[in-house]
Amino acid sequence: MGGPEVERLIALLAKLPGMGPRSARRAALRMLAEPETRMLPLAAALSEAARTVSACSTCGNLDTRNPCMVCADNARDRSLVCVVETVSDLWALERTHTHHGLYHVLGATLSALGGVTPADIDLSLLLRRLDGTVREIILALPATVDGAATTHWLTEKLAASGIAVTRLAHGVPIGGSLDILDDGTLATALKARRPVE
């Protein structure tokens, strides 16, 4: 159907997250129907991004500049470093416009099944950044067993530095009604209650 070029396009699209063969076929057909307005600009954008985007040598963020725009921004609070698992988490926190410090992308969490041990997580970059200006490290790792195990492990590793280590709260999501919440989130939220301001 459509020749090997189209089949290859569909096969490559189908490997992307959120895509399968059916949705890849739909996307390919849509692009092929309007190559000038959809396909060529996409191809140019892909090529440009592949050529210019790289991992920031300071925090691990993906950006066209190195150091990235976050690390290069002098208006940011350099005494706060937020540790996240992936670049996707960093971008999610940036969308909130509430964290004005810096970031560090860990790249993985400890995982028994995934075979990720403490030896597989390189902390040298993070430890090198603790040069006296950092006064708090926020551990914003997933609220999973692996994420929590990594949080405890990092807390122990960072204890010697004397820097305050905090983690994100677990609790009721905004707009969440209590009766539809899972028991774990509800119990954790209850344990982490605080005085009303």
Next chain:
Amino acid sequence: MEWDEPGIILSLRPYGEADAIANVLTPEHGAHRGLARGALSRRGAATWQPGNAIQVRWVGRLADQLGTYGAELVHPAAALAMENRLALAQLAAACAVADGALPEREAHPAVFEGLLRLVAGIPAGALGPAALIRWEALLLAELGYGLDLSRCAVSGETQGLAWVSPRTGRAVSDAAAGIWKEKLLRLPPLLLPDSGEEGTRADWRDGLRLTGHFLARDAFGIHHRPLPQPRLALYDLIEKLAGENDGG
């Protein structure tokens, strides 16, 4: 075919973007794998965490198929243990040991009940590492590698048992151990028959070393696999705590 049972989630292997192959320990079907649809999705992730107690429903066309799981959360042990490093380490270690040591689809109701008590007690702090160590000894016995801690292998005495032979798994009294003590494993009192002791941190370390030796040699060794990382991490944590105690 279908069945509905209480279960404890032992492990999850991602399958696609939102699904996972879950290994669930149940009383009648043992450690049983199945496809948990949506286990990694926003809605399913809170339920499908290792250590959580669930009511699980398995459906498959034939008994030997992988089948699919549906689950309802009964006790969110994973979420409750996350705050406490020792509780989380115990939960992760127990699940990893059961996941790796138990044969698939072989019923071990005693192991399930023991793990359920652990899972239910860990968040409240009601059961410490002593319960986990006793559960590991029970797991060894269920798998056919039970320790004989009822009497001394040398003298036949039932009192003063303080050591275990790393070769035979039989207890040895302190008096009979003599010059062989260095080659023997310490037997903490919490592992003696009918002991309900919680033990000291040093006892926990000795107990984990003892059960860890036989788990590594017999339960995991026969499959040419090392002890799982969470179990090693728990031992390191307890050893550190015991060291702090000794130092203090």
